[in-house]
Amino acid sequence: MSTSPLRPYAAPFLLRNGHLQTFLASCELRARGPNPMLEAARGVVLEAGDGVRLLGSQSPQRTAAPKGLAVMLHGWEGSIDSTYMRCTGRALFRRGYDVFRLNFRDHGRSHHLNPGIFYAARLPEIFEAVRAAARFAIALPVFLIGFSLGANFALRVALRCAQNPIPGLKHVVAISPVLDPEESTSRADRHPVIRRYFMKKWRRSLGIKEALFPGLYDFGPLLELKTIQATTEALLKRYSDYPSARDYFRAYTLTGDALSGLPLPTTLLAAADDPIIPVHDFRGLRLPPSTHVVVCPHGGHNGFLEGIRLCSRYEQDLPDLFDRILAAPSGSS
Numbered sequence: 001m002s003t004s005p006l007r008p009y010a011a012p013f014l015l016r017n018g019h020l021q022t023f024l025a026s027c028e029l030r031a032r033g034p035n036p037m038l039e040a041a042r043g044v045v046l047e048a049g050d051g052v053r054l055l056g057s058q059s060p061q062r063t064a065a066p067k068g069l070a071v072m073l074h075g076w077e078g079s080i081d082s083t084y085m086r087c088t089g090r091a092l093f094r095r096g097y098d099v100f101r102l103n104f105r106d107h108g109r110s111h112h113l114n115p116g117i118f119y120a121a122r123l124p125e126i127f128e129a130v131r132a133a134a135r136f137a138i139a140l141p142v143f144l145i146g147f148s149l150g151a152n153f154a155l156r157v158a159l160r161c162a163q164n165p166i167p168g169l170k171h172v173v174a175i176s177p178v179l180d181p182e183e184s185t186s187r188a189d190r191h192p193v194i195r196r197y198f199m200k201k202w203r204r205s206l207g208i209k210e211a212l213f214p215g216l217y218d219f220g221p222l223l224e225l226k227t228i229q230a231t232t233e234a235l236l237k238r239y240s241d242y243p244s245a246r247d248y249f250r251a252y253t254l255t256g257d258a259l260s261g262l263p264l265p266t267t268l269l270a271a272a273d274d275p276i277i278p279v280h281d282f283r284g285l286r287l288p289p290s291t292h293v294v295v296c297p298h299g300g301h302n303g304f305l306e307g308i309r310l311c312s313r314y315e316q317d318l319p320d321l322f323d324r325i326l327a328a329p330s331g332s333s
Helices: 019-027 038-041 085-093 123-137 149-160 181-190 191-214 228-239 246-252 313-327
Strands: 042-047 053-059 069-073 098-102 142-147 169-175 266-269 291-296
Touching: 019 042, 019 191, 019 228, 038 053, 038 085, 042 123, 042 169, 053 123, 069 149, 085 098, 085 142, 085 149, 085 313, 123 149, 142 149, 142 181, 142 313, 149 169, 169 313, 181 228, 181 246, 191 228, 228 246, 266 313
Parallel strands: 069 098, 069 142, 142 169, 169 266, 266 291
Antiparallel strands: 042 053, 053 098
């Protein structure tokens, strides 16, 4: 039996604007109210190979046996405390799932853990961190959820499982995944509000890193640059071995047949009005039968909001999907 993917999403009339959905997705008001996942949370530092340490947060069920473990990956310049991470984690926790939220290197309060700076091509450490987090499941099913750049990481983790499986990993969900990072960077730069939002957060992050490791970094000239593309190029030229930004972006591009070897059941959720991720990236994908792509007319970037509380549709749909997977006969997806 093939498990159905997420339900079709029809945006309310007033939310049929991709930019509005994108901005509201990060609105702090969405996360108001009690959050038992946060009440159960404890910080965990994971060993991610080659001396790398990554910071995460584990929220185990406290009153009943968990159904499984949901491992969550945030987007670029987000963190385990991003609104969509807290809201989605809360929904999963309330439905009986343990939740593990992972910070990437130099995201959240983790800049001090590693001298090297974050690059989106650093897949090995994310893979090892997800593997380490999955051990908290203790023989229970594991589900991997990523948002934006975190969705790109989740898809690459899944691809690596073809040669190095993660025990218990049942299903991967990629929400608003970055597939063509060069194009997504260009689109973010073309929108002044989105560009300023990311540049402000990135400059702050680089400033923290420089203050912690003053002998390694001097980001002064970089902090004066105005675009994500220009800052990326300058950072790579000075602090990486990549010959160009194009070579760097290619290292984590997932267009065309890049996902054709996915060994795990996977669901991709995207919106045609996403201001950062072009919808044509999804139409050109070549995928295995166990991978579903759901493209909605509206939803923005990480949005898909509805109701007076601006809950995201996937906050309900993900627990439903995982419950169906667990209820399916053994061997089905």
